[in-house]
Amino acid sequence: MRGTEPMADPAPADDYDQALLRFVEQFALVLADSGLARMPARVFAYVLADDAERYTAAQLADGLRVSPAAISGAVRTLVQAGLLAREREPGSRADNYRIYDDDVWSHIIMQREPLLRRYSEVLSDGIGTLGDAPGSRRLAETLAYIDFMRAELPGIMKRWRERLAELREERSEVE
Missing domain, CATH: 1.10.10.10 (Winged helix-like DNA-binding domain superfamily/Winged helix DNA-binding domain)
Incomplete structure (x- = not known):
């Protein structure tokens, strides 16, 4: 100042x-x-x-x-x-x-898919090792969530690409 x-x-x-x-x-x-x-x-x-x-x-x-x-x-x-x-x-x-990448956030999310796959593998091994213990049930729910997300990811990405195309078309109409 x-x-x-x-x-x-x-x-x-x-x-x-x-x-x-x-x-x-x-x-x-x-x-x-x-x-x-x-x-x-x-x-x-x-x-x-x-x-x-x-x-x-x-x-x-x-x-x-x-x-x-x-x-x-x-x-x-x-x-x-x-x-x-x-x-x-x-x-x-x-x-x-x-x-x-022109669609950087999709790229970032898709980079995480191998990590999700690894989560699934380790969780499955943990469930097999721990048997039917209460902690194993929590691991099973976690595995179900991770597997659900992995299964949904391709559909989410497809819907996002469609939405992104719409957004870009709308933007080009305004410009």
Whole structure:
């Protein structure tokens, strides 16, 4: 703060940038609470919400107001997780990053299917080992839920793709 001087009103672009960064921080907290490290969460939230389709590490650092060093580890994590794709234009020295899949949330959910399968396998083994104990009954209900979700997932994804196509068609009509 500069003493008692009144601050100038920010330009509309500054308002948008501040709103974007507030959203990024809020959504990054949710992602971090879900297990994603904080800086990768911030980068992912920024790439998801900002207008550009592709970003260099320098653009991400500038947009998030962080050092380029903070970006390099974050994008590496996001690329390894399949959330960002890394590309390079012929003749360019800079990598570009973009959301990995045009339907990123379906991609994220479908990445969890092998984990659900593993849950089922371990739960089945546990039920077989524990027999008819009360804990085993809880395991059986958990297994039934996991198996139900796995069975429903293809139908959910099909319905989502249909809904997404409708949303995109509606958006193209407005534009």
